[in-house]
Amino acid sequence: MSDPILRIEGLTKRFGGLTAVDNLGYTLTGGRLHAIIGPNGAGKTTLFNLISGLLAPDAGRILFAGRDITGLKPHAISRLGVKRTLQIKSVFPRLNVADNLWITAQAERRFLHPFRAAARDRGIAEKVERTLERIGLAELAQRPAGTLSYGDVALLEIGMALIAEPRLLLLDEPTCGMSPAETDRAVEVIRALAQSIDIVIIEHDMEVVFEIAADITVMAQGAILASGTPQEIAADERVREAYLGRPEDEDYVEEAAHA
Amino acid sequence: MTRPAAIERVVLIAFAAFLVAVPWLIPALFNPFWVSVLAEILIWSLFAASVNLLFGYVGLLSFGQALYFGFGMYGVAIGIDNLGLPFWPALGLGVLAAMTMALVTGIFAVRLTWHYFAIITVVFSLIFYFLALTNKWLTGGDDGINFTLPPTFALGGWRLGLSDPTFQYLFILAVVALCFWLMHRLIESPLGKALLAIRDNDVRASLIGLNVYLLRLIAFVLAGFLAGTAGALFALFGRYASASYMFYHVSGEAVVWTVVGGAGTLLGPIVGTAIFILVREIVSSQWEHHELIVGLVAILVVIFAPRGLVGLWRDVLAAMCERKPEARSAIAAEPSVQVEP
Numbered sequence: 001m002s003d004p005i006l007r008i009e010g011l012t013k014r015f016g017g018l019t020a021v022d023n024l025g026y027t028l029t030g031g032r033l034h035a036i037i038g039p040n041g042a043g044k045t046t047l048f049n050l051i052s053g054l055l056a057p058d059a060g061r062i063l064f065a066g067r068d069i070t071g072l073k074p075h076a077i078s079r080l081g082v083k084r085t086l087q088i089k090s091v092f093p094r095l096n097v098a099d100n101l102w103i104t105a106q107a108e109r110r111f112l113h114p115f116r117a118a119a120r121d122r123g124i125a126e127k128v129e130r131t132l133e134r135i136g137l138a139e140l141a142q143r144p145a146g147t148l149s150y151g152d153v154a155l156l157e158i159g160m161a162l163i164a165e166p167r168l169l170l171l172d173e174p175t176c177g178m179s180p181a182e183t184d185r186a187v188e189v190i191r192a193l194a195q196s197i198d199i200v201i202i203e204h205d206m207e208v209v210f211e212i213a214a215d216i217t218v219m220a221q222g223a224i225l226a227s228g229t230p231q232e233i234a235a236d237e238r239v240r241e242a243y244l245g246r247p248e249d250e251d252y253v254e255e256a257a258h259a
Numbered sequence: 260m261t262r263p264a265a266i267e268r269v270v271l272i273a274f275a276a277f278l279v280a281v282p283w284l285i286p287a288l289f290n291p292f293w294v295s296v297l298a299e300i301l302i303w304s305l306f307a308a309s310v311n312l313l314f315g316y317v318g319l320l321s322f323g324q325a326l327y328f329g330f331g332m333y334g335v336a337i338g339i340d341n342l343g344l345p346f347w348p349a350l351g352l353g354v355l356a357a358m359t360m361a362l363v364t365g366i367f368a369v370r371l372t373w374h375y376f377a378i379i380t381v382v383f384s385l386i387f388y389f390l391a392l393t394n395k396w397l398t399g400g401d402d403g404i405n406f407t408l409p410p411t412f413a414l415g416g417w418r419l420g421l422s423d424p425t426f427q428y429l430f431i432l433a434v435v436a437l438c439f440w441l442m443h444r445l446i447e448s449p450l451g452k453a454l455l456a457i458r459d460n461d462v463r464a465s466l467i468g469l470n471v472y473l474l475r476l477i478a479f480v481l482a483g484f485l486a487g488t489a490g491a492l493f494a495l496f497g498r499y500a501s502a503s504y505m506f507y508h509v510s511g512e513a514v515v516w517t518v519v520g521g522a523g524t525l526l527g528p529i530v531g532t533a534i535f536i537l538v539r540e541i542v543s544s545q546w547e548h549h550e551l552i553v554g555l556v557a558i559l560v561v562i563f564a565p566r567g568l569v570g571l572w573r574d575v576l577a578a579m580c581e582r583k584p585e586a587r588s589a590i591a592a593e594p595s596v597q598v599e600p
Contacts, residue, residue, distance in 0.1 A: 092455070092460050092463065095452075095455055107468040108468040112448070113448050114445055114450040115445060118448055121449070
């Protein structure tokens with residue numbers, strides 16, 4: 001297949017007088033873990049909202065594996081294999097951990113049986129077991145998701161992304177608010193995921209970005225400022241000015257680039 | 260099975276046995292009047308279950324379920340009185356009319372959530388309440404429609420109908436029990452889990468691929484089925500239909516019963532409905548302000564037991580079992596998935 005996994009052309013989204021995403025073009029060839037960084041208000045999350053269908057663009061096109069998904073409803077885009085996590089951790093708080101995974105695994109089915117016991121579906125039950133093992137939450141399977149620690153909720157979210165077997169995964173600040181230990185664990189899981197799935201990650205933690213991303217795109221004021229490998233981005237003058245200009249961040253980048 | 264679940268099962272079986280024994284037990288102990296009170300409680304519980312399905316399991320608070328109750332009533336009454344239908348087709352017409360109405364109004368209503376949803380459901384029920392009041396040729400307006408019951412079963416010269424009080428009670432019990440059993444199956448099913456996911460977090464539900472709008476509409480029609488069946492039963496029980504049952508006051512009562520009993524639990528609506536109707540029947544003959552008790556109980560429950568009386572009972576039960584050491588070992592020996600009965 002020659003089509004890139006994700007292709008965005010002239011994408012524009014305005015909120016009143018504010019242009020959050022401004023004539024943005026972006027191509028994701030796939031096979032590499034891609035990070036999007038940029039200062040607050042650069043339009044990163046808006047871009048994810050446009051790709052996943054939570055917002056409709058004012059102009060432009062979004063193509064997923066050659067297929068135009070512009071303006072489709074969120075559930076339709078999700079069914080094509082584009083999954084995402086939300087910046088604010090978002091699970092089903094009153095359902096237990098296993099049911100959170102369970103509902104995610106079966107959500108794409110056109111027909112949801114109204115009267116057969118859900119517990120009887122062996123195939124999905126096994127998938128849930130495997131995923132619980134993989135994200136390390138097997139012990140907490142019966143706990144309501146709303147009672148989990150912050151880091152465990154984040155892992156559950158990644159598990160939900162995993163069990164859905166996506167083709168493209170959009171992660172919105174997956175390590176935001178995590179302790180260093182939780183961050184390490186999450187980075188490990190994301191790395192393992194990137195072996196089989198195309199991932200785009202929005203991340204503020206520069207250490208994480210430079211550690212895991214193969215490509216970095218820098219957004220500022222709704223447009224793409226620069227794109228390239230971590231080394232190229234770290235060396236880019238415009239990026240330094242717009243985003244990494246502050247001295248303490250500069251140290252960060254150089255440190256990471258030389259790591 | 261955990262200890263609280265085992266205790267709950269015993270209570271449930273005892274309750275079911277009591278319900279079946281009512282036509283013989285109650286006249287022997289008290290007087291036959293209470294059999295029909297219990298039949299009425301069963302019907303209104305089913306109506307409250309329709310509020311519960313939407314509020315407790317999908318997260319949509321409807322203040323307009325009386326509309327579908329009314330359509331169930333009128334379907335039966337018009338079927339029998341105007342169209343001359345026999346018993347079963349009239350019952351079917353009532354349920355079908357309610358579901359059709361739920362589908363038509365639901366197409367608009369489930370686009371909205373929370374207070375907007377509550378308001379649009381009230382508006383729909385008011386529109387049809389006033390239409391029913393003014394179109395006397397069809398609905399009888401304020402007077403309603405009185406009709407003569409056709410027999411439920413007729414074989415040659417043998418007839419069995421709701422005019423037999425014992426059969427009437429058992430018929431109502433059977434229909435209500437069937438509906439609650441179907442709802443139980445629904446909650447445990449893949450569709451039921453999808454509804455719970457939407458209740459918990461609708462944005463997330465859409466992102467994992469659930470068609471939130473369609474699923475809410477399905478739930479709305481199923482709730483229309485429950486309310487319509489309750490209305491059809493109530494028409495058969497009272498041998499009449501009236502527009503007054505479509506007023507939003509009726510919807511509001513079911514919301515209170517559900518919240519007090521425990522929204523999001525299968526049997527919460529039965530508990531809430533039973534308490535309020537029993538209070539009404541017992542107190543109203545002595546004291547005209549019996550609704551003050553209703554209000555007081557509702558406020559106390561909302562403040563001190565936000566998961567309703569059934570939720571309170573489960574917390575107490577869990578706390579009691581937690582304290583006993585042997586209960587802990589029983590749980591460890593037999594881990595099982597806790598399901599909502």
